[in-house]
Amino acid sequence: MDDQTTTPYERVLARRHAEGWTFLLEAARDPRTTGAVAPSGKALARALTDPVRARAPRPLAVLEAGAGTGAVTRALIPRLAPGSRLDVVDANPRFAARLRHLVRTHPRLAGSPEQVRVHQSLVEDLDTGRRYDVIVSGLPLTNFTPRQAETVMDRYLELLHPGGTLTYFAYLGTRHARALFATRAEARRHRAVEEVMAGYQRRYATGCRTVRTNLPPARVWQLRRPARSLPAPRTGPAPAEAGR
Numbered sequence: 001m002d003d004q005t006t007t008p009y010e011r012v013l014a015r016r017h018a019e020g021w022t023f024l025l026e027a028a029r030d031p032r033t034t035g036a037v038a039p040s041g042k043a044l045a046r047a048l049t050d051p052v053r054a055r056a057p058r059p060l061a062v063l064e065a066g067a068g069t070g071a072v073t074r075a076l077i078p079r080l081a082p083g084s085r086l087d088v089v090d091a092n093p094r095f096a097a098r099l100r101h102l103v104r105t106h107p108r109l110a111g112s113p114e115q116v117r118v119h120q121s122l123v124e125d126l127d128t129g130r131r132y133d134v135i136v137s138g139l140p141l142t143n144f145t146p147r148q149a150e151t152v153m154d155r156y157l158e159l160l161h162p163g164g165t166l167t168y169f170a171y172l173g174t175r176h177a178r179a180l181f182a183t184r185a186e187a188r189r190h191r192a193v194e195e196v197m198a199g200y201q202r203r204y205a206t207g208c209r210t211v212r213t214n215l216p217p218a219r220v221w222q223l224r225r226p227a228r229s230l231p232a233p234r235t236g237p238a239p240a241e242a243g244r
């Protein structure tokens with residue numbers, strides 16, 4: 001589409017349309033890693049990026065893992081205080097190329113493109129030599145093996161500064177959908193990952209809310225790395241859901 005002859009609204013619509021198709025194609029190519037058939041909606045992106053807004057105007061080191069076509073990246077960029085740094089990582093090279101284009105052309109980054117860096121890598125293998133105040137994760141953790149989910153969560157905790165915050169989401173109702181259509185082994189794997197995640201929630205969660213307007217609705221968790229050393233696992237119920 002010719003940028004000179006279209007309105008900004010038409011350009012946004014065209015971009016969303018193109019992103020929708022890219023996402024669908026990647027989901028068809030590799031459903032387990034892509035983990036969704038459409039990018040996150042605005043309400044979900046806002047909920048995931050809340051800790052960055054809450055800490056403004058302090059300059060922050062922020063990591064976004066599993067950025068896809070950049071739905072959450074676009075919510076993050078305007079929230080970055082001057083002096084902040086954002087590392088964006090995605091395993092998929094086609095998504096990484098889109099994210100680089102987003103960063104190159106984003107008007108808020110015109111004077112400081114080095115504020116945002118895109119990395120094409122598994123987040124487990126990412127080593128920027130930096131620790132983060134906030135990590136925003138879009139990874140489809142419930143598609144992983146329990147071991148992989150644990151590896152990623154432990155890496156997030158390592159990458160956070162003491163007192164730093166991790167947000168991530170899980171779609172609602174996936175266990176019931178899997179119970180209907182999945183093999184027994186797949187349903188068992190899903191339950192085991194949920195147990196792994198519940199362990200991290202019991203130890204580190206500071207809040208969780210449901211975003212019903214997303215398609216599909218999603219639950220957003222906020223975890224905090226303790227200010228001192230990481231405590232040993234403890235049992236008991238996860239904190240009650242807040243701010244539904």
Ligand SMILES: C[S@@+](CC[C@H](N)C(=O)[O-])C[C@H]1O[C@@H](n2cnc3c(N)ncnc32)[C@H](O)[C@@H]1O
Nearest residue numbers: 035036039040066067068090091092122123138
């Ligand atoms: C559910 S999509 C979320 C995309 C985007 N954050 C959003 O909300 O629209 C998950 C993304 O995580 C990426 N991904 C999956 N496993 C990954 C890993 N181990 N390391 C980095 N990225 C990963 C996929 O390529 C995909 O882009």
